[in-house]
Amino acid sequence: METVVSGIRPTGRLHLGNYFGAVVNFVKLQSQYRCFFFIADYHSLTTHPHPSDLHGTVRQVLAEYLACGLDPNQCTLYRQSDVPETAELYLFLNMLAYVGELERSASFKEKVRAQPDNVNAGLLTYPVLMTADIIIHRAHKVPVGKDQIPHLEMARNFAERFNRMYGENFFPLPQPLGTEGEPIKVPGLDGSGKMGKSEGEGNAIFLSDDEATIQRKVMKAVTDAGPTQPHQPKSPPVANLFTLLKLVSSPDTVHHFEQAYNNCTIRYGEMKKQLAADIAAFTAPIRQRIDAFKNDDALLRRVLEEGQKKARASASATLAEVRRLIGFRKF
Numbered sequence: 001m002e003t004v005v006s007g008i009r010p011t012g013r014l015h016l017g018n019y020f021g022a023v024v025n026f027v028k029l030q031s032q033y034r035c036f037f038f039i040a041d042y043h044s045l046t047t048h049p050h051p052s053d054l055h056g057t058v059r060q061v062l063a064e065y066l067a068c069g070l071d072p073n074q075c076t077l078y079r080q081s082d083v084p085e086t087a088e089l090y091l092f093l094n095m096l097a098y099v100g101e102l103e104r105s106a107s108f109k110e111k112v113r114a115q116p117d118n119v120n121a122g123l124l125t126y127p128v129l130m131t132a133d134i135i136i137h138r139a140h141k142v143p144v145g146k147d148q149i150p151h152l153e154m155a156r157n158f159a160e161r162f163n164r165m166y167g168e169n170f171f172p173l174p175q176p177l178g179t180e181g182e183p184i185k186v187p188g189l190d191g192s193g194k195m196g197k198s199e200g201e202g203n204a205i206f207l208s209d210d211e212a213t214i215q216r217k218v219m220k221a222v223t224d225a226g227p228t229q230p231h232q233p234k235s236p237p238v239a240n241l242f243t244l245l246k247l248v249s250s251p252d253t254v255h256h257f258e259q260a261y262n263n264c265t266i267r268y269g270e271m272k273k274q275l276a277a278d279i280a281a282f283t284a285p286i287r288q289r290i291d292a293f294k295n296d297d298a299l300l301r302r303v304l305e306e307g308q309k310k311a312r313a314s315a316s317a318t319l320a321e322v323r324r325l326i327g328f329r330k331f
């Protein structure tokens with residue numbers, strides 16, 4: 001059976017982009033593959049979170065994973081820092097990764113622009129740690145959103161380089177995997193493009209947002225002056241709203257507003273009201289489960305203990321082989 005690995009950094013609450021771009025896929029895959037899903041808390045250290053914030057966001061993301069339907073009996077659900085083998089593999093891979101190629105990565109350049117006063121070496125080697133996460137379980141497939149594709153390409157390069165250097169096809173080359181096979185990008189509400197937690201207040205809808213918050217954010221979403229001709233191409237902000245509608249509303253609702261757009265009778269206020277109601281209906285049961293899981297320390301502890309055991313068993317088997325291949329052998 002093929003192996004699937006993916007993780008999410010605990011940098012805040014999960015939003016609809018994380019859900020439709022990644023987590024919903026995890027839930028589907030868990031019954032079809034040998035799956036490892038983790039909370040990437042090592043990765044989140046690049047932004048220097050306060051210790052209590054780190055602990056809190058790990059709890060939040062774990063509760064959210066469970067609330068979305070990740071089932072510890074079907075997949076291995078763990079916290080990255082509970083598997084120190086990852087850090088050892090990261091060290092080995094750092095010897096194979098060239099500074100030049102890491103500096104050329106678009107996401108590194110973006111981080112340098114975004115946080116010029118904290119360009120730490122962990123940011124530079126972020127894709128190396130991500131590679132360690134993936135190949136430590138010798139994964140074949142990695143479900144992620146579109147934005148992570150360049151990182152996966154780097155992961156394939158590093159895995160291939162290891163294989164070449166140590167003369168064995170030890171690591172499979174990990175391929176991206178999206179919903180229906182295609183990675184997707186969930187748009188935000190500010191008209192600009194991607195939904196993300198760092199794109200400014202109001203752009204993202206979080207799974208744990210209450211109904212009033214969802215309504216407020218959606219009603220403020222950017223639109224345009226409205227179509228003036230039948231079948232007019234949609235402007236990006238309006239196309240974004242339709243994309244969101246398709247994710248949470250019934251085909252009939254989508255059809256209704258498509259038709260209204262195409263014959264120029266659409267009222268964006270009405271469409272937004274419907275979108276907000278459909279998002280709220282969609283997230284309500286998830287939100288209730290998040291609240292229940294978040295307050296169940298015994299359950300969260302048990303999930304992480306079991307996850308750690310299963311993840312370390314897999315990771316340490318890989319590490320033993322890696323050490324042997326590199327030449328660390330017993331006398």
Ligand code: ADP
Pocket residue numbers: 007008009017018019020021022143144145146147148184185186187194195196197198
């Ligand atoms: P953010 O962009 O909010 O910081 P992360 O970078 O932590 O989110 O992303 C975690 C996972 O969610 C990744 O697999 C990423 O590809 C996916 N993801 C994040 N935002 C979106 C989005 N708008 N559309 C699709 N997938 C997304």
Ligand code: TRP
Pocket residue numbers: 005006007008009040043129130131133134142143144148151
């Ligand atoms: N870089 C990913 C993100 O920002 C999180 C991540 C860390 C990850 N390690 C991974 C995703 C391994 C997939 C596989 O969302």
